[in-house]
Each structure stands twice: as structure tokens, then as C-alpha cells.
Amino acid sequence: xxxxxxxxxxxxxxxxxxxxxxxxxxxxxxxxxxxxxxxxxxxxxxxxxxxxxxxxxxxxxxxxxxxxxxxxxxxxxxxxxxxxxxxxxxxxxxxxxxxxxxxxxxxxxxxxxxxxxxxxxxxxxxxxxxxxxxxxxxxxxxxxxxxxxxxxxxxxxxxxxxxxxxxxxxxxxxxxxxxxxxxxxxxxxxxxxxxxxxxxxxxxxxxxxxxxxxxxxxxxxxxxxxxxxxxxxxxxxxxxxxxxxxxxxxxxxxxxxxxxxxxxxxxxxxxxxxxxxxx
Amino acid sequence: xxxxxxxxxxxxxxxxxxxxxxxxxxxxxxxxxxxxxxxxxxxxxxxxxxxxxxxxxxxxxxxxxxxxxxxxxxxxxxxxxxxxxxxxxxxxxxxxxxxxxxxxxxxxxxxxxxxxxxxxxxxxxxxxxxxxxxxxxxxxxxxxxxxxxxxxxxxxxxxxxxxxxxxxxxxxxxxxxxxxxxxxxxxxxxxxxxxxxxxxxxxxxxxxxxxxxxxxxxxxxxxxxxxxxxxxxxxxxxxxxxxxxxxxxxxxxxxxxxxxxxxx
Ligand SMILES: Nc1ncnc2c1ncn2[C@@H]1O[C@H](COP(=O)(O)OP(=O)(O)OP(=O)(O)O)[C@@H](O)[C@H]1O
Ligand SMILES: [Mg+2]
Numbered sequence: 001x002x003x004x005x006x007x008x009x010x011x012x013x014x015x016x017x018x019x020x021x022x023x024x025x026x027x028x029x030x031x032x033x034x035x036x037x038x039x040x041x042x043x044x045x046x047x048x049x050x051x052x053x054x055x056x057x058x059x060x061x062x063x064x065x066x067x068x069x070x071x072x073x074x075x076x077x078x079x080x081x082x083x084x085x086x087x088x089x090x091x092x093x094x095x096x097x098x099x100x101x102x103x104x105x106x107x108x109x110x111x112x113x114x115x116x117x118x119x120x121x122x123x124x125x126x127x128x129x130x131x132x133x134x135x136x137x138x139x140x141x142x143x144x145x146x147x148x149x150x151x152x153x154x155x156x157x158x159x160x161x162x163x164x165x166x167x168x169x170x171x172x173x174x175x176x177x178x179x180x181x182x183x184x185x186x187x188x189x190x191x192x193x194x195x196x197x198x199x200x201x202x203x204x205x206x207x208x209x210x211x212x213x214x215x216x217x218x219x220x221x222x223x224x225x226x227x228x229x230x231x232x233x234x235x236x237x238x239x240x241x242x243x244x245x246x247x248x249x250x251x252x253x254x255x256x257x258x259x260x261x262x263x264x265x266x267x268x269x270x271x272x273x274x275x276x277x278x279x
Numbered sequence: 280x281x282x283x284x285x286x287x288x289x290x291x292x293x294x295x296x297x298x299x300x301x302x303x304x305x306x307x308x309x310x311x312x313x314x315x316x317x318x319x320x321x322x323x324x325x326x327x328x329x330x331x332x333x334x335x336x337x338x339x340x341x342x343x344x345x346x347x348x349x350x351x352x353x354x355x356x357x358x359x360x361x362x363x364x365x366x367x368x369x370x371x372x373x374x375x376x377x378x379x380x381x382x383x384x385x386x387x388x389x390x391x392x393x394x395x396x397x398x399x400x401x402x403x404x405x406x407x408x409x410x411x412x413x414x415x416x417x418x419x420x421x422x423x424x425x426x427x428x429x430x431x432x433x434x435x436x437x438x439x440x441x442x443x444x445x446x447x448x449x450x451x452x453x454x455x456x457x458x459x460x461x462x463x464x465x466x467x468x469x470x471x472x473x474x475x476x477x478x479x480x481x482x483x484x485x486x487x488x489x490x491x492x493x494x495x496x497x498x499x500x501x502x503x504x505x506x507x508x509x510x511x512x513x514x515x516x517x518x519x520x521x522x523x524x525x526x527x528x529x530x531x532x533x534x535x536x537x538x539x540x541x542x543x
Contacts, residue, residue, distance in 0.1 A: 059503055084505040096493045097500035101412055101444040108515035110504035115511045143447040157504065 002035030003069060003086045003164035003196070005056055010065035012051055024063070025051040027219040033198065035164060038191045040207035041200045043216030044241035049200045052216065053167045056198070058083035085114055088158030092170040094150035098142045103134065103153055106142065110161040121160075128156040132186060148179025155186060165196040172206065184209060204237070204245045215240060228266035247271055288410045293338045294523070295408040300417035302524040307405045309531060313538065314394055321541045323393055329534065330400055339407050347403040348396060355395045359388040415439045416516050433509035445493070452489065456482050 012026035013019050021027070025048045033039060033056070043049050054060040055067065058080035067074045074083060091097045100106040107128060111121050129135045132152040142150060151171055158166060168187065172180040184206065191197045201207050213230055215223040217240040223233060234248040247268045254261045260278065265271050290296075295303075317326055334344065348355075362384055369382030406414070419436035426432050460481050461467065467478045 054499075057503060059499065081505060081507060084503060089500075089503040091496065091500055091503075093496060095448055096496035099441060099444065099497065099501055099504075101440060105412070105440075105515065109501075109506075112512050112515055113505040113507065115513050117513060118515060118517060121513075121515050141447070142444060143451065154500075161505065 001070075002194075004035055004071075005033045005087070005165065006068040006071075007031045007055070007062075008066045008068065010055060010062045010067065012048075012055055012060060012063050014051075016063045025219055026055065026062075028065075029219075029221055031214070031221065031224065033165065033196060035196055036191075036194050037212060038187075038197045038210045039199070039212045039214060040210035041198065041214045041216060042202070042204065042207045042242055044202075047216040047240075048219040049216055050169055051219075053089060053169045053198070053200055056165075056167060057087035057089050059089075085161050086163055087165040087167065088161060088163035089167040089169065090151065090154050090158060090171040092173055094147045094154065094174060095142075097154050098150060098157075101141060102138075103140045103142070103145075104138045106153060107157045107160050110157050114161060124160045124162070128159040131159060131189075132156045133182075146179060147175045148182050151175065151179065151183050152186065155183075155190075159190075163195070165198065166190060167198045167200070169200045170202065171199075173202065204243050208245060215242070217241075231265050231267075231271075232263065287406070289339050289343070289407045290410075291338055291408065293336055293408065295333065295337045295404065297523070298408075298527065299518055299520050299524045300409045300413035301421055301518060302520065302527050303405055303409055304414070304417045304421065306527045306531060307401050310401055310534075311398060313531075313534060314397060316538055316542060317394075318390070319541070319543045322538050323390065325534070325537055325541065326397060327393070330397055333404055334400070337404055337408055339404075343407065344400055344403055348399055351395060351399055355392045358395075359392045362388040362391055411443050412440065412516070413518075415443070416518055420518060433512075441497070449486070449490065453482065453486055456485050 007029050010026060010029045011021070011024055013024035016024070027048075029052065041049050041052065051060065055062060058074065061080070069079075069083060069086065074080060098106050099109050104125065107125050108121055111124065116124070125138075126135075129138070132155050134149065134152055134156060137145070137149070137153075142153065145153060154171075155166070168183075172183050175183065187197050187199060188209065197210075199206065199210060207213055208227065208230075210227065212226050213223065214221060215237070222240055223230075223236070225233060231248055231251060234244050235252060237244045237248075251261060251265055251271055254275075255263065261271075261274050265274060314326070317323055334341065363380055364378040364384065366384035366387045367379075367381050368384075369386075371379055371381055372385065373380040409417075415436050418439070419432055422430065422432045422435075457467070465478060465481060467475065467482075469475075470478070
């Protein structure tokens with residue numbers, strides 16, 4: 001069945017009555033996230049990424065505007081609670097999202113909240129342990145896991161709730177390169193099995209793994225593009241305080257210098273083959 | 280990080296480890312009451328035999344029990360001395376210009392310290408052979424009926440479990456901050472007690488602040504995982520009474536009968 005999330009002119013602020021509307025955390029955002037997409041949301045510090053994420057899984061309630069799941073407006077607390085099963089969220093700090101004193105109990109936590117039967121829990125736990133590569137860690141205590149393993153445990157806990165969408169809010173930023181790569185790899189695998197992956201990040205190179213990229217700046221959506229259109233628009237990225245990936249910088253520098261590089265380049269591979277023919 | 284904390288769970292597979300935690304908890308609880316009916320040498324002998332039998336069954340080294348007695352040793356010695364010099368009765372064993380020791384005083388001192396020792400050893404037996412998670416579960420279930428009078432049993436159990444989850448994390452963090460302050464020239468080891476306490480302020484303040492941040496983030500993460508209190512919640516951890524758990528009732532009754540018969 002799946003989960004499509006639609007935001008319609010959504011505004012949000014932590015203290016709505018005390019702030020002028022131009023300072024709100026999320027300003028007039030209208031977006032649709034369809035089942036199975038792989039999306040990155042990038043933006044500088046304080047651009048409203050986390051606030052947007054919390055709106056998407058029902059942790060926050062829009063101050064203005066509406067949120068729809070599969071076309072149905074989300075209004076009641078019950079709706080928002082049900083939304084949390086559909087939309088899982090992985091946070092930045094690996095330590096502060098593990099609730100229970102052992103791997104098994106932590107994976108069970110979300111399922112317990114949903115009222116899953118014990119028999120189902122056993123089955124799902126084995127499945128998700130395998131999926132995230134933590135089989136054999138059942139009895140481990142969280143503080144004996146590495147950062148990457150903790151994040152994978154958090155992902156397992158969400159997967160066990162069988163969500164349609166998983167939000168990653170800078171979930172790789174506190175990890176070492178190995179941990180980071182294992183999580184990025186896992187995101188791709190989740191996308192391959194049909195889960196909508198929404199990855200919030202600072203890192204342009206990570207963002208470019210997604211198929212669609214959304215740029216936020218001061219609470220508003222600046223760009224919402226499929227990845228292949230980004231080369232043409234990348235010049236704008238640094239005006240919002242974002243770093244432009246090296247290949248894009250190169251592409252633009254070459255064009256500026258008068259080299260005959262096509263402006264239709266859509267990916268790094270294409271750029272390489274363009275350069276190859278120039279040589 | 281391999282310090283042995285007093286009363287820390289010692290994983291094992293002895294019969295004592297395998298009893299249901301609720302059964303053990305109840306047994307120890309009732310046993311504590313029973314101790315107060317023990318009042319002569321033969322009943323103390325029965326109890327001592329029983330306790331040594333349990334220690335043997337637990338397959339845990341005696342040294343660890345001595346470790347848990349150490350912190351209360353001072354209280355034991357202190358009350359024993361009080362009883363030795365204060366209690367009157369029976370024949371006089373020793374006379375000094377300051378105090379007189381009577382036979383009854385020696386008896387009382389021996390009994391009181393025995394009582395202390397037995398309480399501590401039984402409590403240690405419980406915590407050595409039961410993981411804290413199991414204990415939490417057992418408490419949650421045994422206190423279940425208190426829900427009727429609005430005791431937030433589920434929340435209390437969850438708090439305990441979260442505390443268990445975060446104690447090692449906070450401990451590591453404390454060490455980190457401590458090292459960071461030492462590297463900045465903090466002096467934690469010398470000076471009088473007041474100086475040393477104030478030296479620890481720069482360690483506790485960052486720890487406090489970070490704990491609040493953790494708590495806030497954890498609350499968010501719990502809510503994101505659809506937590507909304509105890510309603511409609513199922514439990515993954517399952518406790519099941521087995522036949523051997525009912526044996527504990529028989530053993531307890533035997534103890535009661537034995538002591539009831541032998542006490543004076
Ligand atoms: N708990 C809060 N209370 C009040 N204001 C907040 C709170 N959290 C964020 N804000 C404000 O809301 C705005 C958007 O913050 P948000 O955390 O959504 O940004 P972000 O893009 O996730 O930033 P970062 O990259 O630092 O995580 C900022 O101006 C911030 O100061
Ligand atoms: Mg953020």
C-alpha cells in the first residue's frame with residue numbers, strides 16, 4: 001500500500017506567537033514524498049531541516065497548513081501516533097536513541113509500543129538483525145557497541161516497526177568513516193527494498209547518493225530537483241552556505257575558462273566521458 | 280571498566296541463577312522477616328547452614344560475598360561493641376574499670392552481627408544471581424496490583440531500565456570529562472575534603488548539562504518510536520514460573536517450621 005506524505009503550505013515555529021513570521025523555522029513548505037523515493041534534504045545550520053523532519057513523522061504539529069498521508073489529512077493525536085509506525089526516524093546522536101539495556105530489548109521497544117504479539121516480535125527481531133548485520137549481538141549491551149553499530153541498532157528498532165518511510169536526521173555525522181559508509185550502504189539497501197529514504201545531511205557528497213535533492217534555506221524550500229538537473233543549478237548552492245561537490249566545481253570552472261564542455265552534464269560519469277573526448 | 284560493583288550480577292548457570300526472579304525476590308523478602316524470629320543458637324545454626332548451602336549452590340566465590348560485607352563491617356562492629364558493653368545479664372565474663380562484659384552481651388553481639396551478615400549475604404545472593412533487567416521485570420510484575428491505587432508501576436520500571444541503560448554511558452562520560460579537566464591542570468587528589476569536593480564541580484556541571492540534553496533527545500526518540508505510556512503495550516520479556524520455583528515455597532515452609540520448632 002505504501003505511504004505518500006504531502007505537506008500543503010506548512011508553517012512551523014517553536015513559539016508561534018512570539019516571533020515575526022519571517023523568522024519561523026519552517027515557512028510555507030509544500031512538498032510531496034512518494035513511496036519508494038530516495039531523497040536528500042540539505043541546508044546550512046538552522047535552516048529548518050530537523051524541524052521539517054519532525055513534522056514529517058508527527059512529532060511536531062504544523063502551526064499552519066496541512067499534512068496528508070495518502071491523501072488523508074492528519075488531524076488527531078491518534079492519526080499522529082499511527083503515523084509514527086509508518087514514518088520512522090533515526091537521529092544524529094547514536095547514544096541518545098537507544099532506550100533499553102540490551103540489543104534485543106531495544107529492538108523490541110518500538111514493537112511493544114505498537115502492541116505487536118510476542119511471537120511476531122521474535123520473528124521480526126531475527127529478520128531485522130540480519131538486515132542490519134547485527135546477528136549474534138542479541139545479548140550485547142549498547143555501550144559495548146561502536147557508533148556505527150549503535151546506529152544500525154537504532155535502524156533495526158525502526159525496521160521492526162515495519163515502516164514505509166525512514167528519515168535519517170544527520171545520522172552519519174557523528175560516525176567514523178567506516179561507520180558512515182556502512183550506514184550509507186544500508187540506506188541504499190533499504191531504498192532497494194522499497195522503503196522511502198529521506199536523508200537529511202550537511203554533506204553534499206552524501207546528498208548526491210539520492211535521486212532527488214531538496215535544498216532548504218531559512219525555513220523555505222529553495223530547490224527541489226532530481227539529481228540529474230543539479231549540475232545545471234549547482235552554482236547556486238554556495239549562496240545558501242552549502243559546499244559544492246568537486247566534480248561540479250570542476251565542470252563550472254572548465255566552462256568558465258571557455259572549454260567546450262556540454263552544459264547538459266547530469267552526473268560524474270558523464271563529466272568524465274566528456275572530458276575524455278576533449279583530450 | 281572491569282571494576283566489580285557491589286551486588287553486581289555475576290552471569291552463571293547455577294540453579295540459583297535459573298529460578299524465576301519474582302520467586303527469588305519474594306523468597307528473599309520473606310526470608311528477611313523470618314530472620315527476626317531466629318533467637319537462639321540452634322535456630323541460628325539452621326540459618327547459617329542454609330545460607331552456606333545457598334552460597335555453595337550459587338557457584339560464586341566467597342571472596343565476592345566478603346566484598347559486599349565490607350561496606351557494612353563498620354556498622355556490624357559498632358553495634359556489636361555497643362551490645363558487648365551495654366547489655367547486662369548472665370554471668371560476668373570480664374570486668375574493667377570502664378565497663379563490664381556479661382554473658383548476655385556476648386550472645387546479643389553475636390546474634391545481632393549474625394543477623395546483619397545474613398541479611399547482606401542473602402541480598403547479595405539475589406543480586407549476584409539475577410540480572411538487573413530481570414529484577415526490574417520482577418519488581419514491575421510483583422508491584423502490578425499497586426496500579427489499582429495509582430502507583431505508576433510501568434513508568435517506574437521503565438525509569439529503572441533506562442537508568443540501567445545509561446549508567447555505563449554516563450560513567451564513561453564522567454571519566455572523559457575528568458581526564459579533560461585533569462589535562463587542563465585540575466587537581467582532584469589533594470587538599471582537604473572540602474577542596475576536593477569543589478574540585479569536582481567542573482566535572483559535575485558539564486555532566487549535568489549533558490544529561491539533560493540526553494534526556495531530552497531520548498524522550499524525542501522514544502516518542503518517535505510510538506511510545507505513549509503503558510496503554511496498549513505488549514511485553515517482549517516474559518517471566519514464567521516453573522516447577523522448581525514452587526519448590527521455593529516448600530523450602531521456605533520447611534524453614535518456617537524448623538525455626539518455629541527450635542526457637543525459644
Ligand atoms: N527546541 C527549539 N526551541 C526553539 N527554537 C528551536 C528549537 N530547535 C530549533 N530551533 C530553531 O528553529 C530553527 C530551525 O532549526 P532546525 O533544528 O530545524 O535546523 P537544522 O536545519 O536541523 O539545523 P542543524 O543543521 O543545526 O541541525 C533554528 O532557527 C533554530 O534556532
Ligand atoms: Mg538538525
